[in-house]
Amino acid sequence: MNAVKAKPKKTPAKTPGHFAQFSKAEFEERIERARRLMTRKKIDGLLVSSEVHLEYLSGFRTVFSWNSPSRPWYFFLPRVGEAVGVIPEFGATGWRKSSWCKTLATWPSPRPEDEGVTLLTDLVKGMKRRYGRFGVELGPESRIGMPVGDLLCLRDAIRPVEMVDCVGVMRELRLVKSPAEVSRIRFVCRAACDAFEVLPGKIGAGDTERDAMRAFQFEAMARGIDKAPFIMPRSGKDGVDALVAGPVPNKRLRAGEVLYMDQGCKHEGYFCDFNRNFTVGRATDRAKRAFALLYDSTTAGIAAARPGATAEDLFHAQAKVLTDAGIVLGDIGRFGHGLGKNLTEPPSNMPGDKTKLVPGMVMTIEPSLMMGGDRILVREENLVITEDGHRMLTRREPREVAELAA
C-alpha cells in the first residue's frame, strides 16, 4: 500500500490543539479538594498508579509509561505533608518537565525483585497518621497501573495501617470538571464534529466500513487531536448489529443502508464520546422515522440536563419520548453517562442512578432504539452542566442524518 501523497500540514509551535499544561493553581485546587475528601473519608494518605489518576493529581504526562507495563509509576499523596512521585529513575527528567510535584523517590528499574514497593512502604510508614487508613485504587470502574501482587505485598508491609479504597475520593474529585478541563473536551468534540462533517465528501457506496473508519481517523487527526483510540463503524439496513464491543468489521456500504460510527477521540488526556449516522443515498422511511424519534429523545434528554436533576432523570426524559411513541424499552441498559479522562465515567443515565447533576459535570445523552433482531440505532451528544442548565459540547446531529453518495 502506498503512502498518502499529501504531506501532513506543519504544526505550528502552538496549534489550536496544543494547550498549555494545567496551571499550578488548578493542581493546588485538586490537591486541596483531595485532602478535604481524605479527611472526610478518614484516609491518611493515598497512592495512585493508574494513568487517569496519576495524570489528574500529578500532571505527569507520558505516552510511554501506559504502553510499557515493565515499570509502574506512582503518585503518593499524604493528607498532611509532602506529595511524592515514586517512579523509575530514568523517568525523572520527564516527570520534572510535566509535574508540579518536584519531590521524587526513584529506583533503577527494571529491578524485578523490588519495583518500588520498599520506597512506597517507607513513605506510608513515615506519613502522619490520624486514622490508620491508607487509600489505594480498589473500587468500581478502577484499573491499577501496577501488578496486584505488589499491591498485596504493600498491604502486608504497611500493617497495622489498613489498606482501604480511594476510588470514592477520586470519583468525587473528577466528577466536576474545571473550565480548563471542559475546554479540552470541547476542543476534541469539535474536532470530531468537523471530521464527521466532511465524511460525505470522502466515502460512499462501495467503500468499506474500514475505509469509513480510516477516513474519519485521518480527518480527526488532521484537526489536531492526539489520537482516536476508539472508532467503531457499522452498516446495515435500517439499523446495525449491536457490535460496539467487538472486532472492527469491513463490510462494503450499500445503497439504502445506514452507516453508524461511534468514536472516542482523545486529546491531552480528555475524551469525547459520540456517534454520527449516515444513510447511503436516501434513507428508508423506517430509518427516517427512527432517526426522528431518536432526535426528539435526544432533545428531551438535553432539555432535562440542568443542576439538580439526577442521572436517572436524564434516562427517563429520553425514555419517555420513546415509550410515548409506543416503543417497549426492554433491557436497554443506559442512555448515556459521564465523560472526561475516561471514555465512560460515572454516573450512568439509568434507573436507580440518583447522582445529582451539578455545574461542571460533562455528560453524554445517548438514546437507542432496537430495530428488530440484534439491530439498533443510536444518537449521542455531549454537553456540560452549567449554572443555568447546560452548554452543548457537540454540534447536534441534524434531525435528518447526512447522506453519503450512493
Next chain:
Amino acid sequence: MNAVKAKPKKTPAKTPGHFAQFSKAEFEERIERARRLMTRKKIDGLLVSSEVHLEYLSGFRTVFSWNSPSRPWYFFLPRVGEAVGVIPEFGATGWRKSSWCKTLATWPSPRPEDEGVTLLTDLVKGMKRRYGRFGVELGPESRIGMPVGDLLCLRDAIRPVEMVDCVGVMRELRLVKSPAEVSRIRFVCRAACDAFEVLPGKIGAGDTERDAMRAFQFEAMARGIDKAPFIMPRSGKDGVDALVAGPVPNKRLRAGEVLYMDQGCKHEGYFCDFNRNFTVGRATDRAKRAFALLYDSTTAGIAAARPGATAEDLFHAQAKVLTDAGIVLGDIGRFGHGLGKNLTEPPSNMPGDKTKLVPGMVMTIEPSLMMGGDRILVREENLVITEDGHRMLTRREPREVAELAA
C-alpha cells in the same frame, strides 16, 4: 487548522495490513500449552482480564472495552472442562464474531453491585479440582482489567480454593511467538521502517518535534497500521534528553542537531519497538563517532542473537563494543527486551537475566550511549530468534544516519 487535503487511500476489503483472525488450530495450541503449564504449576483453572491475555487466549477483539473501564471482560480457562467468556451481555455479538470460544456467561452491565463476580465465583466453585489452586494475574509486569476490589471479593468467595498467580503461565506461553504472530510484528516493523524512510522528504530545520511526530504518525498509518500509541521525538546537539517517559516536546529542529524518534506502532494486537535517528544537515564529528560506535554495538548484539544464548549475553555483546572503546557504562539499565503484544516484554537484556533464547522469541537490540549531562544516543532494531540464529524484522538503520534538510 484545516483538514489535510488528500483523501486517504481507499482500503480494499483485504489490504496488506489486514490479517485474517488467527486460526482455530493456533488457539487450540495456545490452550493446550496453557493447560500443560497449568498442570506443571498445579493450577486448576485461571482467569484473565487484561487486554493482552484475554486477546491472547480467547481471540476476542475490541477497541471499545480497553477504553471504557465501566465494565470488565473475563476469560475463564479450567485445566479440565470448558472455557467460558464471562462478559457484559451487550458484548455477546462482538465476542461471538471474534472468539473461538462460544460458551458465554453474561450479565446486564453496568450493574455496580455485581459486575460479574457472582458468575466467576460459580465457575470457580464448579471447576474440576485437583490442586485447590486458582490462577489470576498477580505477578510481575501484569495489569488487570478489573477493579482490585472485585478480585479480592472473588478471592474470599472461592475459599477454600486458593488464589495464586498465573502470570508465570502467561509469560511462558507468550515468550515464544508463532509464525502467525511473527508475521504481524514483521508487518508493523516494515510499515514503521517505510514511514521513517520518507521522513527526510517531509521535515527539516525549522519544523518542530511535534511536526516530526505527526508526520511519522501519518506516514505509518497510511501504510495500514492500526495505531501509533507511542511516539517520542527528541532533538538536541550530539544527543537528546533522556525523556522517553515524559511529555511530548515541541522544540524546533536546528541545523547541526540530532533528531531521535522512538516509537511503538501497533497492528492487530502486536507492537514494533524501535527508534531512528536523523541529523539536521551534516552530523558533527562527535555524533558521527557515537552513531558508528552504536552501530557496531548493535551489530554485536544482533550477532549474539541465537538459540542457546541468554538475554544477558545480548547485553554483554553490545556492552563489550562500548567498553572496548573506553566507554564507562555506569547505571545504564538494559540494552533491549522482549517484544510482542506489549511494547516491552520479558526478558530484559541486562546482567542477571539468564532467560535462554529459543526460536520464536522476538527481541529488541538497543544499545545506548550517554553523551554528557542527561543527553543520550540510542539505536534499536527488532529481530526474531530462528533455528539457526535470527532473522531481522527491521531493516537496519545505516551506519551513517539519514540527513534532514538544514
